[in-house]
Amino acid sequence: MAGGEFTLVRSLPRTPWRGRRPPVRLLVRALLDGDRTEAVNVCDRFLARTGRRVAVFADLLHPAQYELGDIWYRGMIGEEQELQAAALVGWLVDRLPATPTASVPAGWRCMLCLAPGDRHELGARMFALALEDDGWKVELADLEDLEDLAAAAERARPRLAAISAGHLPSAVPLARSVAAVRELGLPVLVGGAVFNRSADLWRRVGADGWGADARVGTVLARRLGRA
Numbered sequence: 001m002a003g004g005e006f007t008l009v010r011s012l013p014r015t016p017w018r019g020r021r022p023p024v025r026l027l028v029r030a031l032l033d034g035d036r037t038e039a040v041n042v043c044d045r046f047l048a049r050t051g052r053r054v055a056v057f058a059d060l061l062h063p064a065q066y067e068l069g070d071i072w073y074r075g076m077i078g079e080e081q082e083l084q085a086a087a088l089v090g091w092l093v094d095r096l097p098a099t100p101t102a103s104v105p106a107g108w109r110c111m112l113c114l115a116p117g118d119r120h121e122l123g124a125r126m127f128a129l130a131l132e133d134d135g136w137k138v139e140l141a142d143l144e145d146l147e148d149l150a151a152a153a154e155r156a157r158p159r160l161a162a163i164s165a166g167h168l169p170s171a172v173p174l175a176r177s178v179a180a181v182r183e184l185g186l187p188v189l190v191g192g193a194v195f196n197r198s199a200d201l202w203r204r205v206g207a208d209g210w211g212a213d214a215r216v217g218t219v220l221a222r223r224l225g226r227a
């Protein structure tokens, strides 16, 4: 690691958060240090201020995880440290209390699946919890193959089909599956790191919408559910 880069990582703040902006850098600092107590403290204070779990996901944990990805990409931390930080983010996600709002009618169901073989489940987990806070019943579809998506949707008959992808070797099978689900008359919403890194990919796979974060995703889910 070069000296200048080291200074950059070490210069992330340790001071208490008092500002209006989400304390992303404070959280990144705590994640890099593996400091659970401070990470919990930062998340809890932000939750107390916003009152919504989805805000902690979209405005704090999501940007912190992306920043960690960038720090890794610049060679300033190793894979092991990045993995430890991701595991800590997963732990923080699971310990946050639900903040239900019942924004959608009772009985609305969303079938959510991760692209088969894709291990990037962290974002999908956040999105699923955000949907549940909104009042959706989320059914996770564990698919062996993307070709099974339409059959699973036909069996489950959800109000909405949602697909999360963090790593997608080819968009072609996904586009085929999205088309098959839409032929059933079901709307398809997509999200995850793959779509965030290629802003027009959601159109190319023929989805009805793309949620760049968990909050935008829940707003679009509501809209598509009503359509």
Ligand code: B12
Pocket (backbone or CB within 6 Å): 057, 058, 061, 062, 065, 066, 067, 068, 069, 070, 073, 083, 086, 090, 117, 118, 119, 120, 121, 122, 123, 124, 126, 127, 162, 163, 164, 165, 166, 167, 168, 189, 190, 191, 192, 193, 194, 196, 197, 210, 211, 212, 213, 214, 215, 216, 217, 218
């Ligand atoms: C953590 C991480 C991992 C962890 C995943 C841990 C876990 N439990 O999820 C592990 C170590 C397993 C991993 C493995 C790999 N990874 Co990785 N990983 C990342 C990293 C750093 C962060 C991803 C993440 O968790 N983001 C945080 C969450 C919160 O963000 P999110 O997923 O986007 O989710 C948010 C929104 O998108 C939205 N959302 C999520 N899903 C959905 C769904 C819907 C419908 C909606 C509306 C919204 C929505 O809500 C969430 C909250 O706001 C990214 C780098 C980056 N900066 O993106 C690389 C990254 C995604 N990984 C990448 C790669 C290449 C890999 C590997 C192939 C590496 C390798 N050579 O082994 C493997 C793939 C393994 C596999 N088969 O999947 C690439 C993907 C590039 C690409 N274009 O495909 C990235 C971008 C890194 C890079 N710069 O190259 N990775």
